[in-house]
Amino acid sequence: MTAADMTTADSLAVWLRVRREADWHGAPALRPGPSARDGFLAWCAGPVHQRDPVRAERLLRAHNRARADAERRAPLDFALLAGWQCEVLGVARAPFRTGDAHAKGGRERYGLTVRTRDDFAACLREAADQDVPLAGRAARAYLDVAFFHPFDDGNARAALLTLVHVLAREGVVLPEVGPLQTTRYADDPEGAADLAVLIAVLDRRRHAPDAGHR
Incomplete structure (x- = not known):
């Protein structure tokens, strides 16, 4: 793919x-139940707070709203x-963007059409589709x-809050979220499936005997 292709392709x-x-x-099945550790809270209190206390406090407020909504x-x-x-x-x-968006140093461009907002709404509604395993939906x-x-701005944080909300609606709180903080690409179906597997792996750690001591 040429530089021009990367600029014009709609990711x-x-x-x-x-x-x-x-x-x-x-996607693997998850096991709803109590969690001794909220990985999002631990992430905010640890690396996020060390880097930027204001950012951490704002994320905690957003997390509280997402969990209350769940x-x-x-x-x-x-x-x-x-x-x-x-x-x-x-x-x-926080309005919906009004033009094309770019990420990954311009390597991905997300187009905006008259259908984008409706398509997004339809995709979000599928988070409640009980025919798909919870890990896949999240x-x-x-x-x-x-x-x-x-x-x-802040779409990576919005994505993580969305994942937390979808899981919390069905009683799942991951004990850590750090492993989720990796770059994802729009054209990577294997990576999409791997994310669901990773969510299941983190969920299994929640049920490990030492899960509250990580």
Whole structure:
């Protein structure tokens, strides 16, 4: 692929194709139940706080909202994400982007069309599809936010909060989230499936005898 191809290719369109082809139904099963450690809280209190205390405090407020929304089983939609994102960025409004977005040093471009917001809404609704295992739904929702890239800033944080929310709605709290902080690419179906597997691996650690001491 040439530099010009990388500039013009629509990575969001690529993701929507990969999303249709990925085997979400083959995702491993998770085991709902209590967790001795909230990995998101530990991540905020540890590396995020050490790097930027203000960023950590904003993330904690957003996390509280995402968990409260999960507790009341609020359906996942853009308005919900925008509320969390206001906390993440410390702003009064977090509107949907108004133009193409770019990431990974410009190597991925996420187009904006008249259908983008409706497509995003439809994808978010699928987070409640009980025919797909929870790990698959959480991974898919995370990647949807990453590749729709709905906000002008903070989309990686929005994606992680979305994953936390989808899992928490069904009683799963991962004991760590650090391993999720890796670069994902829109054209990588194996990577999409691997994210669901990683969520299951982290969930199994929650049930390990020393899970509360990591």
